[in-house]
Amino acid sequence: MKAIKGLLWAIVWAVVLLAGLYIFTTSDFKALSDKLTNEVAQWTAGVAPEATSSAASQANSASSTSSSVATSSSSAATTTATPIEPNVQGKTLANTYYYQFDDDVPAAARQAFTQAIAVYNQTGIVKLVAGTGDSEENKITFSIYHKTMTAAERGTIELGHGGPNIIQRIGWGAYTANHASASLNATYTASFRKSVAVHELGHALGLDHSDSQDSVMYPVDQDKTSLTAADIAGLKSIYEN
Numbered sequence: 001m002k003a004i005k006g007l008l009w010a011i012v013w014a015v016v017l018l019a020g021l022y023i024f025t026t027s028d029f030k031a032l033s034d035k036l037t038n039e040v041a042q043w044t045a046g047v048a049p050e051a052t053s054s055a056a057s058q059a060n061s062a063s064s065t066s067s068s069v070a071t072s073s074s075s076a077a078t079t080t081a082t083p084i085e086p087n088v089q090g091k092t093l094a095n096t097y098y099y100q101f102d103d104d105v106p107a108a109a110r111q112a113f114t115q116a117i118a119v120y121n122q123t124g125i126v127k128l129v130a131g132t133g134d135s136e137e138n139k140i141t142f143s144i145y146h147k148t149m150t151a152a153e154r155g156t157i158e159l160g161h162g163g164p165n166i167i168q169r170i171g172w173g174a175y176t177a178n179h180a181s182a183s184l185n186a187t188y189t190a191s192f193r194k195s196v197a198v199h200e201l202g203h204a205l206g207l208d209h210s211d212s213q214d215s216v217m218y219p220v221d222q223d224k225t226s227l228t229a230a231d232i233a234g235l236k237s238i239y240e241n
């Protein structure tokens with residue numbers, strides 16, 4: 001009789017322990033942060049599409065005034081990595097990403113994203129593969145949104161936004177994954193450009209804004225589509241740490 005009572009208590013304790021373990025592991029499953037506020041802007045004289053090209057030359061002429069400063073410190077600039085998003089700092093992320101497009105992404109936007117994917121795959125630092133992936137794997141969703149600039153925002157148009165979304169499970173079955181997004185503002189067709197897609201995908205992969213106008217992560221679009229040494233160093237700091 002004593003032996004049966006002991007066995008019953010053992011079963012009760014086993015159930016309690018398993019329930020506790022289950023609660024522990026599931027409650028720690030959380031998104032650490034959503035950072036989708038990063039955007040790339042474009043200076044414009046007006047919102048009319050034809051204004052965007054003249055705006056680009058304005059931005060270029062503005063940059064040339066400070067180019068002597070930039071060249072004098074260029075040796076330092078090449079060794080300074082492009083900053084990385086705060087929520088990916090200190091995280092160990094796999095370098096493979098599974099990506100998919102939302103159904104309403106038009107062909108022009110899809111093409112820009114596809115070109116951007118090739119830019120990052122060419123580095124060999126990350127590997128972007130078409131597919132859905134598991135919850136424990138890194139994923140990127142490509143999408144579009146519509147945002148019309150208000151009078152108060154006159155002078156700039158927002159071309160897109162993107163960012164990492166770190167999912168971390170601790171305890172039993174621990175993993176860290178990035179379920180990122182990159183999106184283009186479909187209200188302005190100027191958004192459907194390779195340079196904008198490269199910038200937003202850069203955010204999705206964990207790169208933050210750079211002060212360097214040569215960087216694809218400069219916050220105002222400079223039509224840059226090639227990663228600088230600093231951009232590559234930033235990527236390496238996330239994926240080869």
Ligand SMILES: [Zn+2]
Binds near residue numbers: 203219
């Ligand atoms: Zn940005």
